[in-house]
Amino acid sequence: MSQQDKKLIDGHPYVKYTHVHYGAEEMVLKSKLFHGWMDTRRSVREFSDKPVPKEVIDRVILSASTAPSGAHKQPWTFCVVSNPAIKSKIREAAEKEEYDSYHGRMSDSWLKDLQPLGTDWHKPFLETAPYLIIVFKKPYNIGPNGEKLNNYYVNESVGIACGFLLTAIHEAGLVTLTHTPSPMNFLAKILERPGNERAFLLLPVGYEADEVYVPDLSRKGLDEVAVYYE
Ligand code: IYR
Numbered sequence: 001m002s003q004q005d006k007k008l009i010d011g012h013p014y015v016k017y018t019h020v021h022y023g024a025e026e027m028v029l030k031s032k033l034f035h036g037w038m039d040t041r042r043s044v045r046e047f048s049d050k051p052v053p054k055e056v057i058d059r060v061i062l063s064a065s066t067a068p069s070g071a072h073k074q075p076w077t078f079c080v081v082s083n084p085a086i087k088s089k090i091r092e093a094a095e096k097e098e099y100d101s102y103h104g105r106m107s108d109s110w111l112k113d114l115q116p117l118g119t120d121w122h123k124p125f126l127e128t129a130p131y132l133i134i135v136f137k138k139p140y141n142i143g144p145n146g147e148k149l150n151n152y153y154v155n156e157s158v159g160i161a162c163g164f165l166l167t168a169i170h171e172a173g174l175v176t177l178t179h180t181p182s183p184m185n186f187l188a189k190i191l192e193r194p195g196n197e198r199a200f201l202l203l204p205v206g207y208e209a210d211e212v213y214v215p216d217l218s219r220k221g222l223d224e225v226a227v228y229y230e
Contacts, residue, residue: 039219041166044175045119046209047129054082056172057131057205064165070152075138076161076200079191082131086190090134091126093186094179094202098123101182117215125177129204133176134187135162136197148196158200169205176203 005016061078098121137158140148179202187199
């Protein structure tokens with residue numbers, strides 16, 4: 001980047017920014033193709049144990065970490081588990097919580113809503129998938145003197161990063177599942193995370209198993225999800 005592309009504004013460094021521009025037709029086509037591609041993404045609960053190149057995991061995490069965040073604090077940590085013993089520990093703890101959820105903690109209407117998805121407390125994918133990515137949010141950072149430095153819009157920021165992560169995983173030709181065992185504080189314990197990290201989402205990542213069926217669902221149409229004020 002040449003010198004004239006950078007300048008100080010109010011004493012802070014800025015760089016010149018221009019985004020790529022398309023003609024209207026190409027823009028419509030690109031947005032159409034992207035929607036079509038994103039609409040092929042599905043949550044998958046049965047995984048193959050086929051190995052995945054680690055660099056793909058590194059890259060999807062880097063893509064997730066490009067998400068905007070409150071005051072650019074990037075209040076997230078992505079823990080990547082491929083160690084079979086740790087995966088087993090996570091499965092055991094998650095299934096214990098899920099068993100209790102499915103046998104009393106979840107309401108009847110919640111269980112009824114989940115019936116078409118065929119979920120239950122068994123979570124074999126926690127051992128089968130070659131990688132588990134556990135996303136932690138950081139409500140605060142710890143300063144040099146041990147003081148708490150609050151982050152901002154942490155749920156929004158980490159939620160957006162997870163959206164980017166799902167998109168990057170799909171783009172790489174891999175599948176995942178947004179798994180939210182509840183409560184999920186066992187994850188910070190097993191992974192020995194520092195006190196300022198809270199588990200946010202667990203994503204098994206890999207290839208789908210042979211012959212996987214997913215619920216035959218359709219997505220809401222534009223008229224159901226968007227309201228235009230013209
Ligand atoms: N966390 C549980 C239950 C569950 C809840 C919802 I809402 C889902 O869309 C799917 C599952 C589980 O992972 O089985």
